[in-house]
Amino acid sequence: MEMVPHIHHGLQGCQPEHARQWQMTELATPQPHSTAPQILVSLRGLTVSFGSGPSQVQVLHGLDLDVHVGESLGMVGESGCGKSVTWLAALGLLGAQARVQGEFRLAGERFDGLSDKALSLIRGRRIAMIFQDPASALNPVHRIGQQLVEAVSLHKGLRGQAARAQAVRLLDQVHIPHAAQRFDAYPHELSGGMNQRIMIAMALAGEPDLLIADEPTTALDATIQAQILDLLSEVRRDQGMAMVLISHDLSVIAQECSRVMVMYAGRAAEIAATDNLFRTAGHPYTQGLLSCVPDVASPQKRLPAIPGQVPEAGRLPQGCSFGPRCAHSFLQCKERVPPLLPVAPDHQVACFLTAP
Template identity: 65%
Template sequence: MAPLVSISGLQVAFDGTQVLHGIDLDIAKGEAVGLVGESGSGKSVTWLAALGLLPAKAKVAGSATLDGRELIGADGKVLDQVRGRRIAMIFQDPASALNPVLTIRRQLCESLGLHRGLRGEAARVEALRLLDLVGIPDANRRLSAYPHEFSGGQVQRIMIAMALAGQPDLLIADEPTTALDATIQAQILDLLAAVRREFNMAMVLISHDLGVVAENCDRVCVMYAGRIVERAPATRLFDDPWHPYAQGLIGALPPLDGARRRLQAIPGTVPDPRALPSGCAFAPRCAHVGDGCHARVPPLAPVELDRAVACLRPQRLPVELAAE
C-alpha cells in the first residue's frame, strides 16, 4: 500500500548551516509514528519544512509527498488545501496558538469555515460536537468563553478540537503534553488515542519523553543532529535498542521500580550544527567509537525486516540491562 506521507532526502539549511541532513520517512494511513531526540535534533523542523511553515531564509531540498503529491516548493494554494485539512498540527504551548481576544466559538468556526465550508448554525453545531468530543464539559456554554478561561489541559483539548475541524488524515503532535502536569498528560494522551481510533487518523508524535512515545506509537524514529539514527517498532526499540545513542537515551532514564542503578549519562553535549564533527555526528560522545566512525557518515541501513540503524558498529545491549 502506498504510504500516506512519504518524505525522502529532506534537507534544511538556515543561513548556510545545514540542520537537517536528508530525512527518509514514510507514514502509512492510520499509523502512529514517534520522533524522539533532544533539542536541536530536527524533530520539529522536519514537519515545519514539509508543510512549508519555515521562514523564507530556510533552504529546503528533497521531497515530501502526500498521496503522491509533492509539497516541497508547492505554491500556497496547494499547501492551503493540505495544511489544517489533510495534515493538522498541534504544539507544546497551546495557549499561544489561540487568539486571546476571540471566543472559542469564533476560532473553531473559522477553522470549520476554512476547511469544511461550514457557516452559521451548521458551523456552530459542529463546533459544539467537536468540543464535546474532546471532553470539554458544558460545551454549549463554554463555546462563548475566551481562551484564558480554560485550564492548560482544556486549552490543549480545544487545540485538538481545532485540529480535528478539518478532519485531517494526519495529526502532527509536537510535544503536546510537555507543558502539562502528569495526570493531565495522561488525559490528553488518552484523548489522542481515542480520537485516532475513531477517525483512523495517522499521527506523528514528537516528544523528548521516551515513555510517552513508547506507549503511544507503533514505530519510533530516533533523531540525532539532523538525521534519523534508528528506526524500529516501538516495543523492539525500547527492549533492544541498537544505536549507541538510542541506548544512551534509554539508559539515561531513571527507573521507577526495581533496583536503583547509576544513570548512564551520555558524556558531552549535542554538537553545534555549525561545527558538526566529521563522520558520524555521535562519534565524539560514543562509547563504542571505532576507527571508521570519524571517516564517513553511516547510512541508515536496514538490519532486520522492519528496523534500520545508522551505525557502523551497532551494539546489542547486555541482557540484564535490556530486560529492565
C-alpha cells in the same frame, strides 16, 4: 506482551525532569499490517538550512521518512535534533529564511514546491499539526468558539449556525464539559489542559489523514497528560487517521506508538518497530537514552548520562555526529557519515557497529 519500565525524562543529558513513582507499563505493540503497508506521507532527501552564503547553517541532512496509513509514529531525540523542523518544513511553515529541499508525497502525489495557496489545501485538511504551547497558538483576544468556527469554515466551508453547531460538536468530541457554554470563553479563562483540548479540536476540524502532535503534553501535570494522550488515542482510533507523536518522554512513545524514529543532529539514528527498539536498540545513542530508565527495584541507583553535548548546527564533526560522545567510536566513524541500513525486519540503524 513484553513489559518495560515507565520511562520519563527530558533527554537533556538524560537527566530526569522530575521524580515520580515509576510504574510498569505495557509496551505498545505494532499494529498488524501486511508486508507492504500503504504509505500515506513520504519525505525523501529532506534538507533544511537557514541563512545564506557563509552564514548558512544546515539543520536537516537528507532525511528520509515514511508514515503509513493509520499508524502511530513516534519521533524522539534531544532538543534541536530536527523533529519539529521536519514537519514545519514539509508544510511550508518555516518562513522565508529557510531553504528547504526534498521530495514530499501525500498519498503518492508530490506536494513539495507548491505555492502557499496550494499548501493551504493540505494544511489542516489532509495534514494537521498540534503545536507545543496552546497558550501561544491560541489568539488571546478572541473567544475559543470564534477561533474554532474559523477553522471549521476554512476546512469544511460551513457558515453561520452550521459552523457553530459543528464547532460545538468538536468541543464535545474532545470532552470539553458544557461545550455550548465554553464556546464563548477566552483562552485565559480555561486551564492549560482545556486549551490543549481546544487545539486538538481545531486540528480535527478538517478531518485530516495525518495528525502531527508536537509535544502535546508539555507543561501539563501527569494526570492531565494522561487524559490528553488518551484523547489522542481515542480520536485516532475513531477516525482511522495516522499520527506522528513528537515527544521527549519515552514512556509516551512506548505506550502510544507502533514505530519509532530516533533523531540526532538532524539525521535519523534509528527507526524501528517499538518493541524492537526497546528490546534490541542498535544505535549507541538510543542505548544511551534507554539506559537512563529508572530501575523500580533500585530507586537509589544513580542514573547514567550520555557524556558531552549535542553539537551545534553548522559545527558538526566530520563523520558520525554522535562520534565524539560515543564510547564505541573508531576510525571509520570519524571519516564517514554512517548510512541508515536495515539490521532486521522493521529495524534500521545508522551505525557502523551494526552495519551488515
